[in-house]
Amino acid sequence: MTALTDMLAGPLCAFAFCWRLERRDGVTLGLTSHDRPITMNGLTYRPAPGLVPGALLRGGDGTAELTDVRGALSSAAITQDDLDAGRWDGATLLLHLTDWARPGELWLELARGTLGSVEQQGESYSVALRSHIGAMLDRPVTPVTSPTCRAQLGDRACRVDLRPLRMVVVIEDVADDAVTCAGLGPGAYPFGNLRWLDGANAGLVQTIIDQDDARLFLSEPPPFPVATGSRALLTQGCDKRLATCAARFANAANFRGEPHLPGMDLLTRYPGS
Known part of the structure; x- marks a missing residue:
């Protein structure tokens, strides 16, 4: 000073x-x-x-x-x-x-x-x-328990390598919040994201909420018009379930959740229910 x-x-x-x-x-x-x-x-x-x-x-x-x-x-x-x-x-x-x-x-x-x-x-x-x-x-002092994973796919806690899970695609059509592009894997991109590489949307990242073959459904329409032939970087997603973590990513050792922890419904259970 x-x-x-x-x-x-x-x-x-x-x-x-x-x-x-x-x-x-x-x-x-x-x-x-x-x-x-x-x-x-x-x-x-x-x-x-x-x-x-x-x-x-x-x-x-x-x-x-x-x-x-x-x-x-x-x-x-x-x-x-x-x-x-x-x-x-x-x-x-x-x-x-x-x-x-x-x-x-x-x-x-x-x-x-x-x-x-x-x-x-x-x-x-x-x-x-x-x-x-x-x-x-x-921030919470200790993590809050949850049946699903608290980590984000590819972060320091998850440790999954995102490089093989990313792909640059060419946009063939855009209709409202639906984006069509060829060469996608079956059901690999829900809960992932799309990063625009060309045009007015370049640099923006949008969340993918669903997939229907070659069509991806975004959480909201792109802010700016998208020209046919624009490029985008796709990153696959994870539904944060233990079964997905083990079968698809072979990463159950790093799963950050408690899928077998009894929930509040345990108090309402009774024999024969």
């Missing part, structure tokens, strides 16, 4: 907010409240005077919590189409304070977290911010 104390003691303060936004698809955006670009750590922060923080709460242990972020829709930065398509859902946000007159001398992190729900009012928007520390404190 020495640099901040020295600058506050000076005759003039030239502070500016710097926002670093990183989407889940890797796209990173730098914005600043200053009227000129500021470059720090290889990222250029472009002027966005309309982007302002809400209440910033800082605890005695050094943790900080930012309630929300407000700004104006811009075709060059955060567009309405991208917000509606969910491209910014779950994006990581870092808020820093710097001195635009002497960039680099002060780079104070004020808050960090992930973007939550977006509320739009005319040409402006408000984004709720979930702090990383708050999310960690909300």
Whole structure:
């Protein structure tokens, strides 16, 4: 805090907010409240005077919590189409304070977290911010028992190699939430996902809820029109049952569930029921 104390003691303060936004698809955006670009750590922060923080709460242990972020829709930065398509859902946000007159001398992190729900009012928007520390404190101390697996297919707990379970396909037809593509395995993709590689939907990931031969049914229609011949990356899914884990993936040793644990219906059972 020495640099901040020295600058506050000076005759003039030239502070500016710097926002670093990183989407889940890797796209990173730098914005600043200053009227000129500021470059720090290889990222250029472009002027966005309309982007302002809400209440910033800082605890005695050094943790900080930012309630929300407000700004104006811009075709060059955060567009309405991208917000509606969910491209910014779950994006990581870092808020820093710097001195635009002497960039680099002060780079104070004020808050960090992930973007939550977006509320739009005319040409402006408000984004709720979930702090990383708050999310960690909300996690259960011990796993909750369940008859189905708590792990996600391919994650650190599951340990299934996803590489042979992925395939790039060419889209032949799209009708509402149904996508048709050839070369699919029988019933392998329900509960999996589809990642668009081409077109306006590129980078978006959608959940597959059902499959009928060459047709996949998504949880919702694609946000933007899909041209015939577009490519997509398919990842197979798992219904999280022990039988599927053992027979299809040969991974019963890593099953994260309790399929044989008696449930609440045990209290209502009686001889001969």
